[in-house]
Amino acid sequence: MPPSDGKVLVLPAPADRCPFDPPSAYQQAAAAASVTRTELWDGSICWLVTGHDEVRTVLGDQRFSAEPHRPGFPFLTPGRRQVVVDNPVFLRMDDPDHARLRRMLTGDFLVKRVEEQRPAIQRIVDETLDRMVAGGSPADLVTEFALPVPSLVICELLGVPYANHEHFQQLSRTLLDTSKSELEVGTAQRELRSYLTELAEHKRREPADDILSRLANREDLSPRETAASALLLLVAGHETTANMTALSTLALLRAPEQAARLRSGETTAKAAVEELLRYLSIVQIGVPRAAIEDLTLGGTRIRAGEGVLCMLSTANRDDEVFPDGDELDLDRDARRHLAFGFGVHQCLGQPLARAELQIALRTLFLRLPGLRLAVDEAELTYRTTMVVHGVDSLPVAW
Amino acid sequence: MLVTVDRGRCCSSGQCVLTAPTVFDQSDEDGLVEVLQPTPPAYLAPDVRLAATLCPGRAITVT
Ligand code: SF4
Numbered sequence: 001m002p003p004s005d006g007k008v009l010v011l012p013a014p015a016d017r018c019p020f021d022p023p024s025a026y027q028q029a030a031a032a033a034s035v036t037r038t039e040l041w042d043g044s045i046c047w048l049v050t051g052h053d054e055v056r057t058v059l060g061d062q063r064f065s066a067e068p069h070r071p072g073f074p075f076l077t078p079g080r081r082q083v084v085v086d087n088p089v090f091l092r093m094d095d096p097d098h099a100r101l102r103r104m105l106t107g108d109f110l111v112k113r114v115e116e117q118r119p120a121i122q123r124i125v126d127e128t129l130d131r132m133v134a135g136g137s138p139a140d141l142v143t144e145f146a147l148p149v150p151s152l153v154i155c156e157l158l159g160v161p162y163a164n165h166e167h168f169q170q171l172s173r174t175l176l177d178t179s180k181s182e183l184e185v186g187t188a189q190r191e192l193r194s195y196l197t198e199l200a201e202h203k204r205r206e207p208a209d210d211i212l213s214r215l216a217n218r219e220d221l222s223p224r225e226t227a228a229s230a231l232l233l234l235v236a237g238h239e240t241t242a243n244m245t246a247l248s249t250l251a252l253l254r255a256p257e258q259a260a261r262l263r264s265g266e267t268t269a270k271a272a273v274e275e276l277l278r279y280l281s282i283v284q285i286g287v288p289r290a291a292i293e294d295l296t297l298g299g300t301r302i303r304a305g306e307g308v309l310c311m312l313s314t315a316n317r318d319d320e321v322f323p324d325g326d327e328l329d330l331d332r333d334a335r336r337h338l339a340f341g342f343g344v345h346q347c348l349g350q351p352l353a354r355a356e357l358q359i360a361l362r363t364l365f366l367r368l369p370g371l372r373l374a375v376d377e378a379e380l381t382y383r384t385t386m387v388v389h390g391v392d393s394l395p396v397a398w
Numbered sequence: 399m400l401v402t403v404d405r406g407r408c409c410s411s412g413q414c415v416l417t418a419p420t421v422f423d424q425s426d427e428d429g430l431v432e433v434l435q436p437t438p439p440a441y442l443a444p445d446v447r448l449a450a451t452l453c454p455g456r457a458i459t460v461t
Contacts, residue, residue: 106429
């Protein structure tokens with residue numbers, strides 16, 4: 001198939017549909033072809049990859065590079081370019097550099113290691129919910145539950161004092177906001193990095209049983225690499241799961257019969273979370289790659305030096321893989337979703353994210369059977385400029 | 399059914415362990431895949447095939 005009609009789509013597209021659905025611009029592109037041409041803010045041309053199969057191919061193929069200095073690598077905004085270029089993080093390296101740095105962390109996120117942490121996660125969830133309930137109904141689920149749970153978990157694991165949470169939560173929000181300028185993003189990134197570098201210095205002198213102490217004491221890791229890895233874990237560890245928790249709660253409140261099945265145990269929390277991951281696909285901007293060889297993808301010729309953006313959200317709605325993909329159906333088998341990406345960069349923390357979401361959602365709906373929205377749904381506002389999609393606040397009553 | 403893995407391609411995502419826990423394990427120190435049952439019984443075939451599909455490193459081969 002030839003590339004689409006040459007129509008230009010400017011990114012990032014505004015969220016203009018149901019808050020759970022990918023922007024209509026992406027859906028139209030997906031309906032036209034699984035690979036379409038698009039134009040970015042700087043006038044550069046790149047390929048929007050929207051089909052399930054094609055996204056898997058790109059992310060699983062080393063002929064597409066994750067390194068931002070490659071010709072054609074697409075940047076969604078000047079701020080994104082700033083984040084990406086100034087941060088030596090393994091997410092944006094190819095193997096063997098990527099594998100060297102990632103493998104220093106894989107031991108902490110083994111499925112069995114995370115399973116051992118379930119009682120500790122349950123305790124954090126219970127205590128956070130206790131505090132929210134004690135504060136009285138209504139409450140903002142985002143600030144009282146969805147954000148504190150993953151922040152507490154990652155702080156403990158990483159060895160970052162939770163007492164500083166307001167500081168780093170605000171900085172990481174700036175980092176992920178596509179509406180912020182290069183200057184704002186650059187400043188936030190430097191501040192976060194120097195905070196973590198100082199903390200790592202301290203852990204070198206007084207090591208504790210946490211990831212940062214282990215990284216800080218490795219001979220084969222520079223202080224800059226240590227800070228970059230810690231920054232990735234800190235930002236990814238709380239923003240993603242927090243937004244997933246809040247949006248999932250809202251989705252379940254809108255589907256009471258499905259929420260009832262989760263409460264009764266008819267639908268397992270495990271299955272429910274996979275479907276919510278698929279349906280919500282909170283990483284809504286494209287995952288960037290640069291082609292380093294000429295190749296054909298979904299019938300389209302892509303040349304070395306051209307950029308591609310992999311749209312996880314449309315891939316996860318691909319009807320060929322997920323019939324009636326626009327419907328939330330907790331009982332479907334959603335395990336082939338790409339919410340954590342695919343290929344060697346697939347989310348390192350996914351076993352932890354899954355455990356947190358399963359425990360948090362199940363506990364929330366079991367303990368508060370009367371949980372409901374405390375405002376009109378039309379009043380809710382969404383994080384439309386964020387790299388990770390979410391709801392700004394979610395006032396609930398019980 | 400014979401299950402083989404290429405540990406050089408494994409990125410320790412743990413999808414295999416989640417999908418077919420009696421067939422796959424992850425090594426303690428680096429999380430690289432280990433095969434517990436190279437010739438699993440037939441009733442496990444769907445899980446094992448799904449694990450191979452889900453493996454982000456394409457490290458699992460089922461023949
Ligand atoms: S699913 Fe693949 S990459 Fe992930 S641990 Fe298993 S073999 Fe390794």
